Amino acid sequence: MAVTTRTPGVTAGRLDRETLTSNFADLHGELSPHEAHVAADRCYFCHDAPCITACPTSIDIPLFIRQIATDTPKAAAKTIFDQNILGGMCARVCPTETLCEQACVREKSEGKPVEIGRLQRYATDVVMAEGTQPYQRAKPTGKKVAVVGAGPAGLSCAHRLAMYGHDVTVFDAKDKPGGLNEYGIAAYKSVDNFANKEVDWLLSIGGIELKQGQALGRDIALADLQNTNDAVFIGVGLDDTNKLSVPGAELSNVTDAVQFIANLRQSTDYTDIEVGRNVVVIGGGMTAIDAAVQAKLLGAENVTIAYRRGQEKMNASRWEQDLATAKGCTILPNLQPHSIAGNDTGRDTGNNAVSAIKFEYTTSTATGLQGTGETVSLAADQILMAVGQTLDGAQDGIAVKAGKIQVEGAGRTSVDGIWAGGDCASGGDDLTVTAVAQGRDAAEDIHAHLTSGD
Amino acid sequence: MADLTTDFLGIRTPNPFWLASAPPTDKEYNVRRAFEAGWGGVVWKTLGSEGPPIVNVNGARYGAVFGADRRLLGMNNIELITDRPLQTNLDEITRVKKDYPDRAMIVSLMVPCEEQAWKDVLERVTETNADGIELNFGCPHGMAERGMGSAVGQVPEYIEMVTRWCKENYNKPVIVKLTPNITDVRFAARAAKAGGADAVSLINTINSITSVNLDTMAPEPSIDGKGSHGGYCGPAVKPIAMHMVAEIARDKETAGFPISAIGGVTTWRDAAEFMAVGAGNVQVCTAAMTYGFKVVQEMISGLSDWMDSKGYTTTAELVAQAVPNVTDWQHLNLNYVAKAKIDQSLCIQCGRCYAACEDTSHQAIWMKEGRVFEVNDSECVACNLCVNVCPVENCISMEPMAVGETDPRTGQKVLAEYANWTTHPNNPSVLEKA
Numbered sequence: 001m002a003v004t005t006r007t008p009g010v011t012a013g014r015l016d017r018e019t020l021t022s023n024f025a026d027l028h029g030e031l032s033p034h035e036a037h038v039a040a041d042r043c044y045f046c047h048d049a050p051c052i053t054a055c056p057t058s059i060d061i062p063l064f065i066r067q068i069a070t071d072t073p074k075a076a077a078k079t080i081f082d083q084n085i086l087g088g089m090c091a092r093v094c095p096t097e098t099l100c101e102q103a104c105v106r107e108k109s110e111g112k113p114v115e116i117g118r119l120q121r122y123a124t125d126v127v128m129a130e131g132t133q134p135y136q137r138a139k140p141t142g143k144k145v146a147v148v149g150a151g152p153a154g155l156s157c158a159h160r161l162a163m164y165g166h167d168v169t170v171f172d173a174k175d176k177p178g179g180l181n182e183y184g185i186a187a188y189k190s191v192d193n194f195a196n197k198e199v200d201w202l203l204s205i206g207g208i209e210l211k212q213g214q215a216l217g218r219d220i221a222l223a224d225l226q227n228t229n230d231a232v233f234i235g236v237g238l239d240d241t242n243k244l245s246v247p248g249a250e251l252s253n254v255t256d257a258v259q260f261i262a263n264l265r266q267s268t269d270y271t272d273i274e275v276g277r278n279v280v281v282i283g284g285g286m287t288a289i290d291a292a293v294q295a296k297l298l299g300a301e302n303v304t305i306a307y308r309r310g311q312e313k314m315n316a317s318r319w320e321q322d323l324a325t326a327k328g329c330t331i332l333p334n335l336q337p338h339s340i341a342g343n344d345t346g347r348d349t350g351n352n353a354v355s356a357i358k359f360e361y362t363t364s365t366a367t368g369l370q371g372t373g374e375t376v377s378l379a380a381d382q383i384l385m386a387v388g389q390t391l392d393g394a395q396d397g398i399a400v401k402a403g404k405i406q407v408e409g410a411g412r413t414s415v416d417g418i419w420a421g422g423d424c425a426s427g428g429d430d431l432t433v434t435a436v437a438q439g440r441d442a443a444e445d446i447h448a449h450l451t452s453g454d
Numbered sequence: 455m456a457d458l459t460t461d462f463l464g465i466r467t468p469n470p471f472w473l474a475s476a477p478p479t480d481k482e483y484n485v486r487r488a489f490e491a492g493w494g495g496v497v498w499k500t501l502g503s504e505g506p507p508i509v510n511v512n513g514a515r516y517g518a519v520f521g522a523d524r525r526l527l528g529m530n531n532i533e534l535i536t537d538r539p540l541q542t543n544l545d546e547i548t549r550v551k552k553d554y555p556d557r558a559m560i561v562s563l564m565v566p567c568e569e570q571a572w573k574d575v576l577e578r579v580t581e582t583n584a585d586g587i588e589l590n591f592g593c594p595h596g597m598a599e600r601g602m603g604s605a606v607g608q609v610p611e612y613i614e615m616v617t618r619w620c621k622e623n624y625n626k627p628v629i630v631k632l633t634p635n636i637t638d639v640r641f642a643a644r645a646a647k648a649g650g651a652d653a654v655s656l657i658n659t660i661n662s663i664t665s666v667n668l669d670t671m672a673p674e675p676s677i678d679g680k681g682s683h684g685g686y687c688g689p690a691v692k693p694i695a696m697h698m699v700a701e702i703a704r705d706k707e708t709a710g711f712p713i714s715a716i717g718g719v720t721t722w723r724d725a726a727e728f729m730a731v732g733a734g735n736v737q738v739c740t741a742a743m744t745y746g747f748k749v750v751q752e753m754i755s756g757l758s759d760w761m762d763s764k765g766y767t768t769t770a771e772l773v774a775q776a777v778p779n780v781t782d783w784q785h786l787n788l789n790y791v792a793k794a795k796i797d798q799s800l801c802i803q804c805g806r807c808y809a810a811c812e813d814t815s816h817q818a819i820w821m822k823e824g825r826v827f828e829v830n831d832s833e834c835v836a837c838n839l840c841v842n843v844c845p846v847e848n849c850i851s852m853e854p855m856a857v858g859e860t861d862p863r864t865g866q867k868v869l870a871e872y873a874n875w876t877t878h879p880n881n882p883s884v885l886e887k888a
Contacts, residue, residue: 034524038522041523044804044806044845045806046804046805047804047808047821048805048825050825105803106802108802
């Protein structure tokens with residue numbers, strides 16, 4: 001019998017290739033030139049615009065939108081890239097509804113902001129399509145900088161340093177560069193291998209050597225990097241995931257949402273990705289939403305997002321929550337995992353798979369979150385955990401604060417000559433755009449440090 | 455419901471909306487459909503003398519200026535007068551007038567500046583039973599190079615002469631269509647009146663180049679890489695047209711002289727405004743060319759609703775109501791003092807008022823903590839720029855100061871008396887008298 005959305009267990013191929021292709025098509029779609037003109041014309045060109053303030057990279061949004069409106073999208077892209085070299089990806093993945101578009105005065109006045117994200121994509125796509133690099137390297141300085149991690153922070157830092165003429169070596173633990181842009185974003189937000197193309201484009205400035213499969217602490221040592229470079233930037237992200245600590249968490253088909261998302265991103269047509277009939281995602285952030293929506297798009301019959309606090313506390317934006325529910329996922333707040341049951345059928349083979357999960361209802365009290373004692377069970381043949389990521393082993397000698405590398409100013413760590421930025425560093429939200437800003441600012445600081453001679 | 459029936463020169467039409475002499479009125483097929491759609495009258499596309507018809511270019515004849523979302527704000531054209539045989543037009547005019555006796559049928563004419571040419575064509579037009587004629591002294595392109603159109607309209611003596619010929623050779627109303635491509639339109643209007651015209655209509659189109667193609671370095675619309683100036687029309691020209699209509703309406707020599715207003719009438723409101731500054735009716739072209747004949751239905755319902763809301767029962771009541779308020783700068787009350795006021799409940803904090811005032815005006819708006827924008831009355835001269843750049847309707851208003859209050863900018867009390875520049879102490883001529 002053919003596999004369908006109602007086939008029990010975890011299996012691939014619940015939907016045919018054509019349906020999957022359509023399900024995973026570009027979420028927002030491109031603006032046509034005319035649509036872009038109409039959208040751009042809505043911008044009021046505000047004085048000291050609130051959208052600029054709301055953007056972690058401080059892109060001059062009114063200026064780039066006016067450049068689109070006047071038929072100079074390449075100039076618009078340059079305005080964007082000056083502040084955010086990964087402006088193409090940010091246009092796709094930024095939660096604009098809580099950043100620039102939330103600050104847009106049109107949101108305040110009519111509940112419909114200027115479509116800043118889509119306009120940014122329109123402008124940056126023009127340059128991406130041409131493949132031209134708008135920046136040239138300065139005269140080589142002879143200074144060497146090691147960047148650890150080829151995610152948004154590391155790439156942003158490397159590009160800015162290369163622009164100033166420094167020689168940069170980027171070490172990355174994975175097979176491909178890009179970090180979360182490559183592995184950690186819902187497939188429908190970055191179609192057509194965009195993350196990879198963007199890295200190639202970024203590197204075309206020259207002066208950056210990329211070394212894949214080089215994990216800090218495993219293949220390379222921080223002390224060696226310090227000895228052979230004039231500065232080191234760490235942007236390794238949060239590579240470890242939190243696990244559930246309830247009975248049954250060890251059962252098969254209880255897995256990391258992060259890995260599920262990464263597998264999807266590396267798949268070519270999604271027919272090889274296994275998904276359950278009844279999928280329960282635990283968590284309330286972007287990872288939970290990305291995993292849940294994609295599970296549904298793969299053909300799961302029922303997808304539930306269970307979150308231990310009230311829905312208003314979810315880290316995922318309201319827009320993302322609405323996306324999940326519109327795609328057919330159910331969000332159940334105030335539920336904390338109690339225990340996970342197996343289906344015994346695999347006991348003989350040692351492959352006891354999850355069959356249900358029991359939750360306890362919670363309530364917020366003055367002393368914190370408390371269980372009410374009341375429980376509910378959900379059928380589950382796949383559980384995806386999206387309960388947070390952590391730094392994968394701190395480096396000796398570098399101060400860590402609340403699980404992140406402690407930084408001051410423009411990413412200065414407790415060790416002279418070592419900077420850090422992105423998700424692994426303290427301060428700022430764990431967003432691509434924040435990582436880009438931190439990488440860029442650290443590069444500026446490193447450049448100042450390397451050229452001032454102090 | 456207000457009665458839109460309008461009497462213009464004794465020609466009664468069900469509403470004041472006529473189609474101007476232009477492509478929409480160039481043949482029977484169009485005009486019948488225009489009347490079916492509800493237009494009160496038409497001025498038939500300009501006829502020339504008997505003989506081989508003129509020819510038009512075989513490439514783009516219209517250029518455009520766009521606003522957001524390609525909204526057509528201004529258009530220009532290099533089309534000439536009718537390019538069909540005279541008799542064909544006359545036969546069609548006769549047929550249509552016969553079938554639509556309650557609609558105005560005016561025939562636009564342009565023939566060489568010789569009395570015999572006018573006599574000849576007027577004889578033929580008389581036979582059509584049309585309601586009147588309009589003398590095209592306005593066409594700014596092509597025909598002007600041949601001594602017709604605006605070449606006549608720019609010389610008051612010619613206007614008067616040709617008008618007189620027409621009055622002597624035609625016994626129905628003669629409307630003289632004026633060109634705006636002239637220094638002071640009042641001289642042209644006075645000449646028309648002196649020649650015996652029954653009315654003037656204005657404006658014809660304005661000399662213009664809408665854009666230059668920066669790839670080919672040719673003006674648009676381009677014909678084989680070259681462009682010629684064309685006549686500009688549409689919403690963009692309305693302010694220019696309205697000024698000219700008002701000037702004629704308040705000129706001592708032409709006050710009360712019937713005017714058919716033309717120039718960017720796009721909605722009922724435009725029509726009401728033109729009528730308020732002295733027009734007896736309006737003529738429309740670009741709005742019909744942009745949206746089709748049906749647009750008249752909004753004009754009819756809109757004007758009617760507005761008249762009801764104001765208590766006007768006939769269109770004649772609103773004609774020239776605003777004329778007494780059109781004056782010269784020197785007669786404006788200099789003792790009137792207003793200040794900009796920002797309604798904080800409507801403000802969306804875009805800061806455009808601030809940028810405009812701070813960078814280009816009087817530095818009279820403060821930007822305070824939390825993007826709160828407030829007017830500094832000590833600097834505000836009530837210039838209205840902030841109102842014009844504010845994207846929110848009614849958010850900023852100009853509030854008059856009460857008599858007896860002290861203007862914090864000047865330290866002077868607001869006076870009740872009217873006083874203008876003619877009596878102001880800074881006026882050199884006042885100083886001389888003293």
